[in-house]
Amino acid sequence: MSLFNCISNQCPLGSNFGSSNKLGSFGAVPQLGGAQRRDKSRNSRSITAYYGLKSPPYKLDALEPYMSQKTLEVHWGVHHRGYVEALNKHLAKKDVLYGYTMDELIKVTYSNGNPWPEFNSAAQVWNHDFFWESMQPGGGEMPTLGLLQQIEKDFGSFINFREKFVEAAITSFGSCWVWLVLKREKRCLAIVKTSNAINPLVWNDIPITGLDVWEHAYYLDFKNDRAKYINTFMDHLISWEAAAARMARAQSFVNLGEPKIPVA
Amino acid sequence: MALRTLIARNPLRAAAPVASRGIQTFSLPDLPYDYGELEPAISAEIMQLHHQKHHQTYITNYNKALEQLDAAAAKGDASTVVKLQSAIKFNGGGHVNHSIFWKNLAPIRAGGGEPPHGSLHKAIDSNFGSFEALIQKMNAEGAAVQGSGWVWLGLDKEFKRLVVETTGNQASVKDPLVTKGASLVPLLGIDVWEHAYYLQYKNVRPDYLKNIWKVINWKYASEVFDKESA
Numbered sequence: 085m086s087l088f089n090c091i092s093n094q095c096p097l098g099s100n101f102g103s104s105n106k107l108g109s110f111g112a113v114p115q116l117g118g119a120q121r122r123d124k125s126r127n128s129r130s131i132t133a134y135y136g137l138k139s140p141p142y143k144l145d146a147l148e149p150y151m152s153q154k155t156l157e158v159h160w161g162v163h164h165r166g167y168v169e170a171l172n173k174h175l176a177k178k179d180v181l182y183g184y185t186m187d188e189l190i191k192v193t194y195s196n197g198n199p200w201p202e203f204n205s206a207a208q209v210w211n212h213d214f215f216w217e218s219m220q221p222g223g224g225e226m227p228t229l230g231l232l233q234q235i236e237k238d239f240g241s242f243i244n245f246r247e248k249f250v251e252a253a254i255t256s257f258g259s260c261w262v263w264l265v266l267k268r269e270k271r272c273l274a275i276v277k278t279s280n281a282i283n284p285l286v287w288n289d290i291p292i293t294g295l296d297v298w299e300h301a302y303y304l305d306f307k308n309d310r311a312k313y314i315n316t317f318m319d320h321l322i323s324w325e326a327a328a329a330r331m332a333r334a335q336s337f338v339n340l341g342e343p344k345i346p347v348a
Numbered sequence: 349m350a351l352r353t354l355i356a357r358n359p360l361r362a363a364a365p366v367a368s369r370g371i372q373t374f375s376l377p378d379l380p381y382d383y384g385e386l387e388p389a390i391s392a393e394i395m396q397l398h399h400q401k402h403h404q405t406y407i408t409n410y411n412k413a414l415e416q417l418d419a420a421a422a423k424g425d426a427s428t429v430v431k432l433q434s435a436i437k438f439n440g441g442g443h444v445n446h447s448i449f450w451k452n453l454a455p456i457r458a459g460g461g462e463p464p465h466g467s468l469h470k471a472i473d474s475n476f477g478s479f480e481a482l483i484q485k486m487n488a489e490g491a492a493v494q495g496s497g498w499v500w501l502g503l504d505k506e507f508k509r510l511v512v513e514t515t516g517n518q519a520s521v522k523d524p525l526v527t528k529g530a531s532l533v534p535l536l537g538i539d540v541w542e543h544a545y546y547l548q549y550k551n552v553r554p555d556y557l558k559n560i561w562k563v564i565n566w567k568y569a570s571e572v573f574d575k576e577s578a
Contacts, residue, residue, distance in 0.1 A: 259495030280495040299542035308401040
C-alpha cells in the first residue's frame with residue numbers, strides 16, 4: 085500500500101488553517117463537526133484522510149546480516165505499523181487536521197514545542213519512512229561528488245563527520261534519533277540529535293539522512309551494544325545515494341553557492 | 349551463581365588509587381537472587397543484560413563523570429562543572445534507579461508478587477481505592493510513557509500521601525524520582541525503557557507491566573513506607 089493523503093477540493097477546510105493563508109480567519113470558523121462535508125459530498129460517505137504503511141524499498145531480509153529480517157519484521161511490521169494505525173485513529177477523530185500533507189501535519193501538531201497527542205504518531209510514521217529509505221542493501225562506504233564536497237566543507241573531512249555522527253548517536257540519552265540536516269538559515273550541514281519523535285522538520289530544516297537510536301531499533305541484533313549498531317549502520321547500511329538525492333532536492337530550496345556577482 | 353558474584357565483587361576497586369579528594373566510587377550491587385529466579389515474568393537473559401551491562405554502564409560512566417567533576421572543581425573550572433551535570437544526572441540517576449529496582453523485585457519463593465499487608469495496604473486503599481486500582485493506574489501510566497522512562501509509586505512525605513509518578517527522558521535527560529520533589533520517596537519503580545522488556549515482550553509493554561507484578565517485592569516497599577512515614 086502506498087502512502088497517500090486524501091485531499092478533496094470539496095472539503096471546505098482545505099488548508100485554510102495555516103497562518104500563511106490570508107483567508108485563514110474565515111476558513112477556520114465553523115466546520116469542525118464535519119457535517120457540512122457530508123452534505124456537500126457527492127458520495128454520501130464522508131471523506132477522511134488516512135495513511136497506509138509504506139514498505140521499505142527492499143525486502144525485509146535484504147539488509148542481513150547487518151540488520152536482521154527479524155528486526156525489520158518487528159520494527160517495521162509492528163512498531164511502524166502501530167504508529168500508522170494510531171495516526172489514522174487520531175485523524176478519524178480530529179477533522180481540523182484534514183487536508184494536510186505529512187510535513188505540514190508534523191509542524192502543526194508540534195505546535196511550537198507543545199505537541200498535540202497526534203504529533204507522536206505523525207512524526208514517528210514520517211521518521212520511520214525516512215529511516216527505511218536512508219538504508220539500502222550494500223550501503224555504507226562514502227558519499228561522492230557534491231554531497232561529499234559539502235560534507236568536507238562543513239565538517240572538514242568525511243572522517244571527522246563520521247566521528248561526530250557516531251559520537252552524537254552514542255552519547256544520546258534514552259530514545260533518540262540522530263540526523264544529518266541541511267540547515268536552512270545557516271546554509272550548512274549539521275548533525276542534530278532529537279529525542280522521542282521529534283525530527284528536524286519542526287525547525288524547518290531539511291533532513292538528509294537519519295538513524296533511529298531507540299533501543300527497539302537495535303536490541304534484537306546487538307542487545308545493549310549501541311556503538312556496534314551505529315558503526316554497522318555507517319559501514320554497511322547507510323544509503324548515500326538516498327542522501328544525495330535528498331541533498332539535490334534540498335538545494336532547490338537553499339542556495340548553497342556564493343552568488344556569482346560580476347565585478348564591474 | 350559463582351559468575352554473578354565474581355563480577356559483582358569488583359576486585360579492581362580495592363586496588364584502584366584513591367582519587368584526590370577521596371571521591372567515593374561506585375560498584376555494581378549484588379542481586380539478592382539468581383538471574384533466572386524471576387522467570388517467567390522476566391527472563392534470565394534480560395536480567396543478566398540489564399544488570400551486568402546496562403546498570404554497569406551507568407555506574408562506569410557515573411564514576412568517570414565524578415572523577416572529571418572532582419578534577420574540574422579542584423581547578424575551579426566552572427564551565428566544565430556545569431557541563432558535567434547532565435552526565436551526572438543521567439548516569440547517577442540510572443544507578444540510583446536501578447539499585448532501587450533490583451530491591452523492588454523478588455522471586456516468588458521469597459515473597460515476590462505477594463500484596464502488601466499492614467500500613468502500606470491501608471495507605472494504598474485510602475489513596476487509590478483498592479490495590480487493583482493502583483495496579484491499573486501504574487500499568488496505564490507506565491504504558492503511556494513515550495520513549496524511555498520509569499513509573500513510580502512514591503510517598504509524598506510533605507502531604508503524607510501516596511502518588512503514582514512517571515519520569516522520562518525529557519530534553520534527553522533521564523530524571524530520577526529525586527528531582528521530582530525533595531519530599532518524594534520512591535517505594536516502587538518499574539523500568540519501562542525498552543531494554544527492560546524487549547527481548548521477551550517486544551513492543552508489547554502492557555504485557556510486561558501485567559506480568560511484572562508477579563515478582564514485585566512488596567515487603568521492601570512496606571519497609572521503606574513504614575520507615576519514612578514514621
